[in-house]
Amino acid sequence: MSSSVPILELAELSLRFGGIKALQAVSIGVAAGRIHSIIGPNGAGKSTVLNCISGMYRPQGAIRFDGQDLLRRRPHERPLLGIARTFQNIALFREESVLDNVMAGGHHRLKSGILRGALYWTRFGCREEERRLRDEAVEAIELLGIGELGERPVSDLPFGDQKRVELARAMVSRPKLLLLDEPMAGMNDSEKAELAQVVRKLNREKHITVVIIEHDVGVVRRISDTVTVLDFGKKIAEGGPEEVMKDPAVRKAYLGEEEP
Amino acid sequence: MNLESDRYRSVKAGNRLGAVVLVLGVGIASQFLSGSQLALLTVITIYALAGMGLNLLTGNAGLISIAHAAFMGVGAFSAAYLNVNLGVPALPSILLAGGIAAAVGLLFGLPSLRLKGVYLVMASFSAQIILFWFFEQARWLTGGEDGRFVERPIVLGIDLQEGSRYYLLVLAFAVLGAVAYANLLRTRMGRAFAAVRENPRAAEIMGVNLFRTKMTAFAVSTFYAGVAGALMAWYLEFVAIQAFSLFISIQLLALVIIGGLGTLAGAVLGALFIVLTPELLDGLALQLGMETGQMAPVRQGIFGLLIVIFLLYEPHGMARSWRRLTTYLFLKISK
Ligand SMILES: Nc1ncnc2c1ncn2[C@@H]1O[C@H](COP(=O)(O)OP(=O)(O)OP(=O)(O)O)[C@@H](O)[C@H]1O
Numbered sequence: 001m002s003s004s005v006p007i008l009e010l011a012e013l014s015l016r017f018g019g020i021k022a023l024q025a026v027s028i029g030v031a032a033g034r035i036h037s038i039i040g041p042n043g044a045g046k047s048t049v050l051n052c053i054s055g056m057y058r059p060q061g062a063i064r065f066d067g068q069d070l071l072r073r074r075p076h077e078r079p080l081l082g083i084a085r086t087f088q089n090i091a092l093f094r095e096e097s098v099l100d101n102v103m104a105g106g107h108h109r110l111k112s113g114i115l116r117g118a119l120y121w122t123r124f125g126c127r128e129e130e131r132r133l134r135d136e137a138v139e140a141i142e143l144l145g146i147g148e149l150g151e152r153p154v155s156d157l158p159f160g161d162q163k164r165v166e167l168a169r170a171m172v173s174r175p176k177l178l179l180l181d182e183p184m185a186g187m188n189d190s191e192k193a194e195l196a197q198v199v200r201k202l203n204r205e206k207h208i209t210v211v212i213i214e215h216d217v218g219v220v221r222r223i224s225d226t227v228t229v230l231d232f233g234k235k236i237a238e239g240g241p242e243e244v245m246k247d248p249a250v251r252k253a254y255l256g257e258e259e260p
Numbered sequence: 261m262n263l264e265s266d267r268y269r270s271v272k273a274g275n276r277l278g279a280v281v282l283v284l285g286v287g288i289a290s291q292f293l294s295g296s297q298l299a300l301l302t303v304i305t306i307y308a309l310a311g312m313g314l315n316l317l318t319g320n321a322g323l324i325s326i327a328h329a330a331f332m333g334v335g336a337f338s339a340a341y342l343n344v345n346l347g348v349p350a351l352p353s354i355l356l357a358g359g360i361a362a363a364v365g366l367l368f369g370l371p372s373l374r375l376k377g378v379y380l381v382m383a384s385f386s387a388q389i390i391l392f393w394f395f396e397q398a399r400w401l402t403g404g405e406d407g408r409f410v411e412r413p414i415v416l417g418i419d420l421q422e423g424s425r426y427y428l429l430v431l432a433f434a435v436l437g438a439v440a441y442a443n444l445l446r447t448r449m450g451r452a453f454a455a456v457r458e459n460p461r462a463a464e465i466m467g468v469n470l471f472r473t474k475m476t477a478f479a480v481s482t483f484y485a486g487v488a489g490a491l492m493a494w495y496l497e498f499v500a501i502q503a504f505s506l507f508i509s510i511q512l513l514a515l516v517i518i519g520g521l522g523t524l525a526g527a528v529l530g531a532l533f534i535v536l537t538p539e540l541l542d543g544l545a546l547q548l549g550m551e552t553g554q555m556a557p558v559r560q561g562i563f564g565l566l567i568v569i570f571l572l573y574e575p576h577g578m579a580r581s582w583r584r585l586t587t588y589l590f591l592k593i594s595k
């Protein structure tokens with residue numbers, strides 16, 4: 001087991017949208033090298049937590065990542081710090097090909113600007129770094145089983161494959177922390193199992209810390225080291241998956257939901 | 261990898277070969293064309309270059325401008341002033357003209373950080389108005405409403421008075437511009453432009469600095485416009501500020517939309533369409549025995565109608581039809 005030093009610390013996060021208290025003093029510590037799930041009923045504030053981490057919302061409270069005060073950083077600085085994410089309702093560059101989308105994940109790692117881009121194949125050009133990035137992007141989509149879709153525009157693809165493209169794009173950014181918002185939505189059980197395998201692999205082999213939002217309790221049980229449960233913007237439970245699932249407050253929160 | 265991408269790659273290689281043949285063909289043909297044909301070819305080539313610049317901004321980065329003729333004007337008068345008045349050699353004058361247009365473009369691009377869609381169009385409209393007003397006032401630079409004369413330069417010891425020689429200079433810049441454009445599109449900044457256009461929120465999360473990327477798009481785009489303007493000034497020799505009016509700006513926007521947003525072929529095909537259609541309509545009218553006076557309004561009407569028909573039936577522009585055609589032919593031949 002890896003160390004339990006928190007790489008990411010959310011302290012007393014609160015955020016409201018008009019009358020809705022989306023987050024109420026939520027504190028979560030994510031240990032380095034773990035897979036940390038966030039679960040809870042619809043509207044509990046799960047996506048809001050990820051949006052705060054990636055700088056799209058500005059909550060009250062504090063967010064520390066790897067010794068940095070994240071609330072002082074602009075959204076586009078996240079990849080440089082080592083944070084990548086996927087979105088619940090897909091945020092791809094729709095008219096671009098799968099490979100171009102995935103390669104966009106490498107934006108912060110490459111250096112070439114206009115001149116080195118325009119001079120592509122000359123000595124000053126960026127052909128080498130582009131090729132390396134492309135190889136890495138191909139590797140990522142092959143790992144996710146969509147290797148043959150590289151040249152297709154993403155808007156042609158079914159929902160599940162678009163989710164895979166998002167994950168590949170996040171992988172190519174080589175994050176330390178990967179935030180996944182329902183990456184398995186729209187997949188059947190065997191597809192979910194395959195994707196869970198990939199997430200595990202990234203976590204074990206590349207030592208990427210993962211925060212994942214997932215509704216499928218079975219999946220959550222299998223892959224999580226730690227589970228945080230949110231309900232109406234509040235943290236109602238946290239701990240190992242088995243322990244959390246037994247918690248009466250959690251069972252109550254899930255009552256009336258599709259899944260126990 | 262697999263069949264699909266192999267095919268894709270060979271179609272691409274075919275396109276590249278086609279482009280080389282086209283450039284060589286046009287270069288050689290230009291030396292044998294009549295005066296009026298050469299004039300058309302020169303204007304098409306210059307508009308294609310300006311079109312690439314506007315396409316980068318509008319087609320790729322998704323930022324609409326109806327001020328690009330004004331940016332061409334900035335380039336045109338800068339080059340004229342540098343070369344004719346200050347005696348700066350022609351090639352540096354052209355590049356500096358591009359640089360000055362880019363600096364002005366950056367300034368007028370600033371609102372794009374806050375403004376989107378139709379509001380951004382209005383901002384570029386005011387850029388066009390302000391710059392055109394400046395052209396009217398700055399008689400020392402532009403000759404104001406009387407226009408000014410710009411003598412064609414001597415480049416690397418070659419006198420470019422002769423239209424066919426001058427065309428080779430224009431072609432050289434267009435080819436450089438095209439190569440740079442194609443290269444940009446497939447590299448990091450090209451992807452950043454597309455990201456900003458398609459999904460700014462996701463672009464930011466990928467590490468794209470929106471402000472920097474938009475400013476870069478403006479700078480590069482208006483650099484192209486400035487260079488195209490410089491080339492236009494020397495082609496015209498007598499430069500009237502009307503060559504850089506709002507009407508021309510809108511024509512340039514029509515060029516990239518009809519030709520195909522975001523593609524190199526789109527800029528070239530759009531330039532062909534914009535320049536040749538009115539000519540063909542004129543020819544047709546002459547055949548039908550119409551008089552010049554009757555022709556003009558009818559021509560404008562039909563031209564406008566053609567644009568609308570295009571938007572309705574091929575919203576992705578001529579480049580899309582062109583690609584379908586060449587891919588089809590290529591696969592036929594390679595079987
Ligand atoms: N940008 C926003 N503007 C207004 N309200 C918002 C916004 N984002 C989230 N909310 C509200 O905040 C609450 C929490 O939303 P959030 O998206 O975080 O839920 P969630 O736990 O991800 O739910 P789901 O499982 O449905 O994805 C909801 O009531 C939602 O309507």
Ligand SMILES: [Mg+2]
Nearest residue numbers: 046047048088
């Ligand atoms: Mg959500």
